[in-house]
Amino acid sequence: MSSEEQDPAARVRAGTRARGEADTAGIADAIDYEPVIGLEIHVQLATATKMFCGCGLSFGEPPNTRTCPVCLGLPGSLPVANARAVHFGLMIGLALGSELAPRSIFHRKNYFYPDLPKGYQISQYDEPLCRGGQLGEVRIHRVHLEEDAAKLVHVGASGRIHGSDASIVDFNRGGTPLAEIVTEPDVRSAEQAGEWLRLLRTTMRQLGVSDVNMEEGSLRCDANISLRPAGAQELGVKTELKNMNSFRFIERGIRAEIARQEGILGSGGQVVQETLHFDPASERITSLRSKEEAHDYRYFPEPDLVPVAIDAAMVDAARRELPELPAQRAARLEQEVGLSAETAHLLAFRSELGEYFDAALAAAGQGEGRQSAVPAGGPGPAGEEAQALANWVTVELPKRLGADVSPLESNVTPQAIATISAMVAGKEISVGAGRQVLDKLVADGGEPRAIVEEEGLAAIDGGEELAGIVAAALAANAKAAENMRAGNAKAIGPIVGYVMRETKGRADGGEVTRLVHEQLGI
């Protein structure tokens, strides 16, 4: 378990030493290896119909009920490219800052397999829809469109291809549009790969181009992995780890492959270029095929399709549908709203929190719960007040909801949390009372002011009532008062505790502290 948390570089070095001692008596100890990782991500596009025919996409229908002559590869059928898939491809390209090709073409990738009904996959090859770009710290090499293969079901005890009695094909998935996103080899660790893929998933989800659900296969990832001596420029021999279907498996698979290559290089061996499979159950890596066995796909331009010609209107249409993306949201929240960089990043990359916060911020701007001088309908609060609201959204609320509940689906409306934050900021209630209100909202829903009323949580003014309670607290905690006079600031604890008990948490902590100091004359 702890190995997953480890620093990958440390693990690589540890692996080197372990194998170095065993195999080559420490020769490899001198070398630190740097992993170089590139990712290829297949994103199933959430279009209404398949990439090259009019069949609807399948969501678990009975096998072979979402098929037609085209996606079954019947003789004489012809593909027609899905304009909506091209539109989504352009949105992805714009979101990643890619260069959009004015003209791109489809190729045929030829190989025989029962899940490929035409004997070729229609894909883009050397003239893709998008080139270049960047997401986070990872550069994008290209983005292209293609069609998904059908699903093979192996009948028999094992459920795997080996030892199965027969294989049957379900063509419902065949022809589903895919965007393949290929990165430059800019990733340096398994953790970074996982973190970056989460960012990519959030970006795709916000674009609305895909369900990006790894378990359901709408987001799939291959990793190209090589090692080189730290500081070296040239790349080592790479292997390709295929088709990992969860973030955890991806990180574990990459870690295992880094360790495997370390072992080989550490013992003076050479990594062989091959395609590999990672079995998460056994943590074992097995070879699918070597370079010599690699397919010759005999790519050539698909003669049944015309080039995809992109014009300004198509790019404009894609740009109009772009939502605010994580990087943009982080910049806005930090620079315009005045949140800390850390909070802005959190709200940007966890889109459900970000959307909730924006809604709460807007509610606050509408004057929800506010009694400040800011006119209703103006921009939301900024600076400290916004940061306070963000803390309610990112800290207090998730703490109560748990990791699996999205705030938008909870009993707590953005308006309600904006009200709590504003009441605390306006000293109408104490922070502690605000937390009690939130507890109540999470459990039962409701309106904060009503809860404050019902529960009698309104703050006690810094008037005579509170001064009297403070005086009583000092009398009851004479020793603590003495220690404070002697210069021990921490001694205030029992005094404040007394006041809070007496006021049921309604007193403002700052005001209590001020009164204590005043009455003690310090």
Added chain:
Amino acid sequence: MQTGDPAIIELTAAQASAEIEAGRLSAGELFDAYRARAAADELNCFTWVADGPPVGDGAEPPGPSATHGSDRPLRGVPLAVKDLFCTAGVPSQSGSRILEGYRPPYNATAVARLAAAGAPLLAKTNQDEFAMGSSNENSAYGPVLNPWDRTRVPGGSSGGSAAAVAAGLAPWALGTDTGGSIRQPAALCGIVGLKPTYGAVSRYGMIAFASSLDQAGPLTRDVTDAALLLGHMVGRDECDATSLELPAPIALPSAERLDGVRLGVPVELSGEGVEAGVLDAFRATLRRAEELGASVQEVRLPHAPHALSAYYVLAPAECSSNLARFDGVRYGRRAQDAEDLLDMYTRTRHDGFGAEVKRRIMLGTYALSAGYYDAYYGRAQRVRTKIVQDFEAVFADVDFVVTPTSPSVAFGLGEKTGDPWSMYINDFCTVPMSLAGIPAISIPCGLSDGLPVGFQIAGSVFSENRLLDAAYALERAIGFDGSGVRV
């Protein structure tokens, strides 16, 4: 005469249509006459013949059988369709053993459009396997015999369609042309064959040979029938991304003269390699054209001599991919008792494909292989571009390019089967137009040793109406009579 009223059979499709419209002939009577003749065919023209009056035609609702389609523009004149067109519920085997008994669930767009226009399906016609051949001897269902001389081939690959129309077993027929497969059999059987501009007719539902070259077109007794049939096939189809809307509807031809029409005779395609008798008929036709007011001049298509080489890289390359779907998994033949997947694939394709198909799959697979792509496929594409440019340059100076359709008349069965190149050279004059994607028509222009000779007229992209007019004027002047070979 085998069956049916000779007077009916001597009507062209357009004439029969007019008779039905005038109420002097019923569509059912016409269909029955041809169905009986087709069923009694001795030339092996057909792979399937309707066993009753047509039911349903892809257009709802189907009319009563006796007057089937008679309220539609084509008036119920029945149509023979090359085997490779998908016809719903009717065997569509593309001349191959691997698709034996295959009945598609849908109609090809061209077939559906013609049925909707009132041309019901009469029969499916024999062809070279997957349209690969120039003699119809590559059919898994046996060779077709030429009605002019039954010891000779009808040409190919649309040999069944050409022989059926020539022999009066069908009023008209659909064929496909990839490198000459409509024009050459039309020439060898003494009928009219038109390959339209690439994209003019939807390819949806045509079992593909070479996608960038395949075009559907009519095989008919005369030019008017060709125009009539073509007019109801053409146009943009949402199911074929490469299909196009014609700039103007196809009109029935009416020209009587060729005044001012400039004909270009490419020196590369009208001399060496062409039989003397064919050249004589060709030159006689040029003189007739001049009598009608046309001017004739020599032109140059400098890259045309390389067309055949480029074609035999590009077409096999595309076919090697197009035929990959015949893997035994979903339809057609599957080898039984295979040991594993590879064994199933290998034996299915070994048993299912004929020798010429295998040869072209091998050629194409090689041409697309890593390391050879540029030397073969890439270079062939560059030659294709040069040929397109050659034609563009020529059409700046002349209206049409004219050549003999085929360098020889119909040759003997078995005469060229042992030597692929001698077979391929049959398409020497037709392949350049296919590579350029331009329309070309073959009309019968006379006889050589008692066998028909074809005269090919090719025009620029979308020049079908002008092309049909020129062919019509020449046809009238030539006065070719093919009625002697109706069986």
